Amino acid sequence: MTPRDLKNPAGFQPRTQRLQAGHDSDASQGFVNPPLVRGSTVLFPDTGTMRRRAQKFTYGLRGTPTLAALEEAIDVWEGSHGTVLVPSGLAAVSLPLLAFLGSGDHCLVVDSVYGPTRLFCDTMLKRMGVETEYFDPAIGAGLRDLMRPNTRVVFLEAPGSNTFEMLDVAEAAGIARAGGAVSMLDNTWATPLHFRPLEHGVDLSIHALTKYPGGHSDLLMGSVSATRETFARLRDAQMQLGINVSAEDAYLVFRGLKTMDLRIAAHETAALSLALWLETRPEVARVLHPALPSFPGHGLWKRQFSGSTGLFSFVLNGGGRAEASAFLDALEIFGLGYSWGGFESLALEVDLSDRRVATAPTEGPVIRLQIGLEDVADLQADLEAGFAAIHALR
Known part of the structure; x- marks a missing residue:
């Protein structure tokens, strides 16, 4: 049995534990x-209660029973003290940065970060004097x-967006703490199913619930899960900015969490099968998937993560935009789309032109794949058609 604790009293x-999280049949009149x-x-029963705000719910912006159930469930998944919900994954990035940074501060960000995170840092934070x-x-x-x-934040992402570089999370979080900074990590790729940042010393775990928790490409939402020491400041920032999420979307994410581990297992198995096959293709210079033994950061991944998901990239063996376009335009099952984590497979050409210091692949274009829940044989045949289109071009 797992150790008994406040979030898991039954052990x-x-x-x-994850399936039980957020459920209270007494509060929901017996419904599951x-x-x-x-x-x-x-409404408040009297002025005394109103003045003291001595009841759990006081105004819709501050939460409803539906939102509270999802926050509680995510706390169990993340092992966090508290979670806030925001309207998108990018909002889950921007909120903690705004909460812990101010004019004159210095922020360290890993160079393999999600592109919109970089844009937020280079525009709004810059205008704020950060x-x-x-x-x-x-x-x-x-x-x-x-x-x-004056370093106040160290922002991490593991693995890195699009090229999946690994880093030692505990080491980076320890350096941040020793220097008086808070650490934040975008954990969208692994989800708390395969990696729990707070257990590695990170202060705030960021998640695009749009992806695997939602799982069906029909909503936008993000979450930030925090330690006891950082949660109050995070919640205050959320209320100062006046952002929260709809009950309908929160309910859909709550429902999605119930099957997320089963879906991710299917994504993981299919992605690894296709990644191993891609390594055998002459059209592929290398496959960027941290769960592959050939990947440079595989040792770090294996030491820290309990599994992988359905998103990875590969580098074409030569060529440029024409070859990338020929490959992508020949695909029929893989859609051309920016998101991932849903039931459908997606593909796109990665733009790494914004890199500052991290090394980008040079052998050819980088293609990112989101492996959905379709049959692997069909997906492989679709990729073969893409390679055939490259050969036809040449």
Whole structure:
């Protein structure tokens, strides 16, 4: 049995614990799932209660029973003290940065970061008077040399967006803490099923719930899960900005969490099968998937993560945009789309022109694949058609 704790008083195994999280049949009049509560105004029984705000729900922006159920469930998944919900994955990035940074501060960001995160740092944070400095994901202990007295945030992503570089999360989080900074990590790729950042010393775990928790490409949402020490400041920032999410979308994510581990297992198996096959193709220079033994960061991945998901990239063996376009335009099952984590397979050409210090592949274009829930044989045949289109071009 797992150790008994406040979030798991019955000592359930992890899967049972996750399925139980957020459920209170007494509060939902016996129904298995929490009620879908839409509302803004909340009534108080008397002025004393209103003045003290001595009841759980006080105004719709501050939460409803539906949102509270999802926050509680995510806390169980993440092992966090508290979670806030926001309207998108990018909002889950921007909210904690705004919460912990101000004019004159210095922010360190891994150079393999999600592109919109970089854009936010280079535009809004810059206008606020925050200096952002990017570092190579392979920097290791050298991160310590970049810390300054005014460094307030170290922003991490593991694995890195699009090229999946790995880093030692505990080492980076420890350097941040020793330097008086908070650490944040975008954990969307692994989900808390395969990696729990707070257990590695990270202060705030960021997730695009749009992806695997939602799972059906029909909603936008993000979450930030925090330690006891950082949660109050995070929640205050959320209320100061006045953002939260709809009850309908929260309910859909709550429902999606119930099958996320089963779906991710299917994504993982199919993605690994196709990644291994791609390694045998002469059209492929290399496959960028941290769960492959051939990947440079495989050892770091294996030491920290319990599994992988359905997103990875590969580098074409030569060529340029014409070859990338020929490959992508020949695909029929793989759609051309920016998101991932849903049931459908997607593909796109990666743009790495914004890199500052991290090394980008040079052998040819980088193609990112989201492996959905279709039959692997059909997906492989679709990719073969893409390779045939490249040969026809040449």
